[in-house]
Amino acid sequence: MTEQTLILVKPDGVARGLIGEVLSRVERKGLTIAALKMETVSEELAGAHYAEHEGKAFYPSLIEFITSGPVVAAVLEGPRAIAAFRQLAGGTDPVEKALPGSIRADFALETQFNLVHGSDSPESAKREIALWFPEFAQ
Numbered sequence: 260m261t262e263q264t265l266i267l268v269k270p271d272g273v274a275r276g277l278i279g280e281v282l283s284r285v286e287r288k289g290l291t292i293a294a295l296k297m298e299t300v301s302e303e304l305a306g307a308h309y310a311e312h313e314g315k316a317f318y319p320s321l322i323e324f325i326t327s328g329p330v331v332a333a334v335l336e337g338p339r340a341i342a343a344f345r346q347l348a349g350g351t352d353p354v355e356k357a358l359p360g361s362i363r364a365d366f367a368l369e370t371q372f373n374l375v376h377g378s379d380s381p382e383s384a385k386r387e388i389a390l391w392f393p394e395f396a397q
């Protein structure tokens with residue numbers, strides 16, 4: 260079944276010149292880039308996007324980080340797109356969870372600075388696509 264997912268190349272990925280690397284892996288996997296843009300994230304969008312983490316110890320620094328520079332946001336489409344991108348990304352902790360060969364394992368060292376985000380469920384994907392691409396939401 261074709262799915263949509265929302266992905267981000269976070270400020271660390273943009274600053275390190277990894278936009279092409281991430282999008283190349285997405286395309287080589289066979290996922291379709293259905294929408295794509297670069298923007299600097301407002302406090303409001305950052306808070307809405309990461310609402311589920313509000314109250315956690317890392318939340319303030321996560322908001323500071325995600326608003327610190329431009330991000331690339333994209334809607335990907337394809338069969339099992341949500342799980343497919345999460346496989347490409349690797350686990351949240353780039354050293355202890357991400358499998359070798361994943362984006363995070365190959366290029367990141369710290370959990371906060373883990374380069375990319377991908378929706379974790381169909382419900383998150385719907386919510387996040389509506390936040391980032393209101394014109395694109397179904």
Ligand code: CMP
Pocket residue numbers: 312317321351370371372373375376377
């Ligand atoms: P992401 O997949 O975007 O979802 C939430 C983000 O919070 C996560 O990637 C990391 O960037 C960050 N994060 C999650 N857990 C921690 C943690 N323990 N310490 C610091 N940052 C974290």
